[in-house]
Amino acid sequence: MKFPAGPAPDPAGSRGEHRIRSFHARRGRLTKAQEAAIDRHWARWGVELDGSPLDLAELFPAPDGGRLPVVVEIGFGMGDATAAMAAADPGTGILAVDVHTPGQGNLLALADRSGLTNVRVANGDAIVLLRDMLPPASLDGLRVYFPDPWPKAKHHKRRLIQPEFLALVTPLLRPDAVVHCATDWEPYAEQMLQVLTAAPGLVNRSGDTFAPRPPSRPLTKFERAGLAKGHVVRDLLFVRT
Template identity: 70%
Template sequence: MSDSANSPESRTPGASLRHARGKGEPRFPDGPKPDPAGSHFERRIRSFQPRRSRVTTGQADALQRLWPKWGLDIDGRALDLGRLFGDEKPVVLEIGFGMGEATARMAADDPETNVLAVDVHTPGQGNLLNLADLDGLSNVRVANGDAIILLREMLTPDSLSGLRVYFPDPWPKKRHHKRRLIQEEFLTLVASRLRAGAIVHCATDWEPYAEQMLEVLTAHPEFENTRADGGFAPRPGFRPLTRFEGQGLDKGHVVNDLLFRRVQQPESGCG
């Protein structure tokens, strides 16, 4: 056996990249940035907690190969969705996609809808890019960073055809409830970016959070419940049952879906 065959680079795919990275150099030079918006925007309470976990070789390879093509750093600069996707299909924003399995399946099932999927979890970003590549999906883009900055600074009014928020962090402790994403202020921002008739679809297995979501969405003047009874919706067939969700159901967790429509506000008449 030759010396080259016994080298660390030959034993572990991707090891040469890790070995060559010097102190202070980015983990993925052509991949998602650690803090894309930097300090350009005010500090505030965040609704997400960055998670650090091991990136597999396949995920790392996808980040290196596909981020320049399908990745987006949320840096606060204005975003042209038509240019990002290369067409004028309707765009649905998904906030927090985990490992991306459900996102990829929904994108495959509905190729006429573009999906802009936002998360801060590097392994999940790599996994979704890999799934999109394997399935030949051209209607998925992966965004890295703070979804609030994306909505407020980068997207134009009426640019989105839907919003998906599946299993967001419930922040169960009372003192942390202010960190929950689904709040009145957030919904007002979302409403300004959604077209009339667009659907906001939330799902959670944390019942107290589900009740809060229902209360806040019901009270907001720019949304109406698609359920005539004003309650929760059964899981629609287009939202896949994820492995995480299935494990929760096996443990007796109750999963609640909420489907609310962005209403058309009446134009004010002239006096």
Template identity: 65%
Template sequence: MTPEPSEPAEPPAPSARPNEPRFPDGPKPDPADSHHERRIRSFQPRRGRVTTAQGDALQRLWPQWGLDVDGQRVLDLPALFAQESGPAVDRIVLEIGFGMGEATAQMAAEDPTTGILAVDVHTPGQGNLLNLADKNGLTNVRVANGDAIILLRSMLPAAALDGVRVYFPDPWPKKRHVKRRLIQPEFLSLVAGPMKPGALLHCATDWEDYAEQMLDVLGAHPDFENTVPDGGYAPRPSFRPLTRFEGKGLDKSHVVHDLLFRRK
């Protein structure tokens, strides 16, 4: 997902000294490091400019609400979302790529009994989402730092997720980069494992050819079935907010396609 600009603008957080971690109690730059093979990635790690508020949230809240995708353990998702206050979480969804986290925070606020495990590699976005969760009293958000493929393959138990959301993944528009697109048969086979039967895989994109690819690949995969009777695109469901990034695309006459497929 293309990150949205945060506002209002704030001064950048102080930089770490050479050879010191940027956020000692926060997300690691490369949590999986040498534990996993090097491969073509569907993302580019982006540390980027971190504001003071984002850096403070990373330092304060990461030990409580954050986790590094290191591939070294299987997560206990009910324990991860256990909390002493706030509504009890009775379902858990995975969101892959969340930009600056504004839509994620809105979905969490509107559905407090659904836990959202949001994974991304964008450090400012991680800090911004933690800050939004803190400011709005959201206790149903957890932020994962690292490669979603490693998270799916090595850290999530079978049949543990009630849904997976992939909103506006990088379209990799150049022909030589199409192989980097996330929604591929191999990814769908991987994501099916931790999804419960009946769980919803929800994708959205404003790139027409990527939408067509998604529809073809999802429609042909044996583990998923289209929730739309005629096999086409779905209307945007009410629980997916209209983001500023999406609004800018609509202003440019981009057509946004939602795809809602159910795990068999």
């Protein structure tokens, strides 16, 4: 399905360069509701990660004339947890990034159904967003929940949480902004802990270990399924100093 005014297959074009990517763009099969949500709402709530600087005040205006604090979420799946967090915290803008078209459509439909005005759905490479599109000290948080663990050793270089990634993220964070990661893949959790602990400008809120799941992060269907199989879910919360 092609959307003349919807998410583009490759919004950044050559800006993606030839580096290793931690994702694969996926169009997938859309339901009629997802397709209708993209047709109706992409022009207003969709963001193409094409490398052009973003005006966060325009994307997330506040009632007082300023802008909402903004959190970037990378990889939101079908968007159920994102919509729940947006509904629970309407005073925070969520810039939700993914490349899965059915998930994009589903989150747009959830936002419309719930009357959410603080969610924007970003299509494309999160690295382009972080590297080229946001000014320093502009974010109040980053969320990365259940990223692909790339379990084979030869694929570990594709994991998102790496020193190079955090070097892009940290300058974008305001003081006291929170980086919140979660995974149910124990080896990846250990790597995340090591990489985040070593990152300059970030401090572990739980000392030197993992954090309990905060109530602000809803359980997802994926997570419940993992817990039912005996998986151990690890949360990591680091604060920008």
